[in-house]
Amino acid sequence: MTAQTVRTTPLPRPARPARTARHGFSTQQVHAGADVDPTGHGDRVAPVHVSAGFRFEDASDAAARFSGEDDGFVYSRIANPTTAALERRLAALEGGVEALVVGSGQAAITTALLGLLQSGDHLLASDHLYEGSRGLFAENFARFGIEVDFVHDHADPGAWRRLLRPTTRALFAESLSNPRNEVLDVVAVAGVAHGAGVPLVVDNTLATPYLLRPLEHGADVVVHSASKFLSGHGTALGGVVVVGSGFGWDRLDDAGAPRFPQLAEPSAMLGGRSWTDLHGERAYAQHARHHVAARFGPVLSPFSAFLVQQGVETLSLRMAQHCRSAALLAGWLERHPGVARVDHASLASSPSHLRARRYLPRGSGSVLAVTLRGGAPAARRFIEALQLFSHMTHLGDVRSLVVHPASTTHAHRTEAERERAGVHPGTVRLSVGIEDVEDLQADLRRALVAAELATAHGDSLEGSLEGGAA
Structure with missing residues (x-):
């Protein structure tokens, strides 16, 4: 295992995952997003970094990381070199811009949706869901003032359209439903979501990116319980949120107000700038990491990240x-x-x-x-x-x-x-x-x-x- 004191300068966490589009899936699952040491002495297997925090080079370095201008590591509740390596690989496998790993699949769904929803908003979800997701939406989200409707016939785009509201801020479905193995028409449901100006979030746990990459069919955010097929051996809990490209997080609603004010309006946390101003298409991913996951604290341990990454290599x-x-x-x-x-x-x-x-x-x-x-x-x-x-x-x-x-x-x-x-x-x-x-x-x-x-x-x-x- 590698503690922080071995390397005082934190490993760089690139804004975007390393793309290996010229390689096939099995090659990517072994190599994508790996750190390459130009001296040739880098680790072939990602080490487990067990440090809670990471040393700053100087006061300016510390200030830059806390302001969001620098992607260097601060504290393992936010990011860690081991978890970051897994994030880069999963983002590459799903074809996403960025990924965020958390402590479980439930944490991934919660983080993804609380990055989009606030009190008074409406979530539209498929009725064919894992029961933990359904309970989260119907009971816990209701306590936050978030309203939820479930679409019974999720194969019918019209059924989704009929339940849309002016306050709808996201659509949610599973690519393969549990337990009936029903296949989501991702293109059709994404069309409904985008027609309403909102993103489609897809739980891709049962399909995995090997069978289906929802982002390539119009989905905007993908979540997984990494405890399942990604890990594959029943040894680790984990979850991941993968964000695609192309959705305008600063878009306006019909009244001319930001659809996602938490992303598009000035933030005291960012010194008066907005997440979209500072991060562009990465705004939602960065907000989910620093403003949702870091605050609620669903941390994935570096050792669990290591186990999941080992599993991914044989996916x-x-x-x-x-x-x-x-x-x-x-x-x-x-x-x-x-x-x-x-x-x-x-x-x-x-x-x-x-x-x-x-x-x-x-x-x-x-x-x-x-x-x-x-x-x-x-x-x-x-x-x-x-x-x-x-x-x-x-x-x-x-x-x-x-x-x-x-x-x-x-x-x-x-x-x-x-x-x-x-x-x-x-x-x-x-x-x-x-x-x-x-x-x-x-x-x-x-x-x-x-x-x-x-x-x-x-x-x-x-x-x-x-x-x-x-």
């Missing part, structure tokens, strides 16, 4: 295996007599199949929802009979995972809301790992037999599953 290899196995298992499960429905965009039966062919040529991800004919009793026996699939609430691990959404992730939603989300008493969510697909199929086959036996004998769901499946 393409893992995602190819995840997707291949998930598609094979989805097709096999759909044909099984004990299965009522399989939700995975690789299937011709999926409402998202055509969008998947358009947006996801490399694969439709590894998460699928499987609804068993035997309902909740079958779901319980199915889960308990699995041996290779770990029973836990997580996604994107190299290990295959399973959970019963109706009694866990979606337990606090009404029955009507669960139905709308495609979560039924017999639904299980699978996150397919990188094990041999033949072994996973054998594990699932054994579990399906157990589920059928449970249904045949009239077994009932007990405990927490019984309460959640009502």
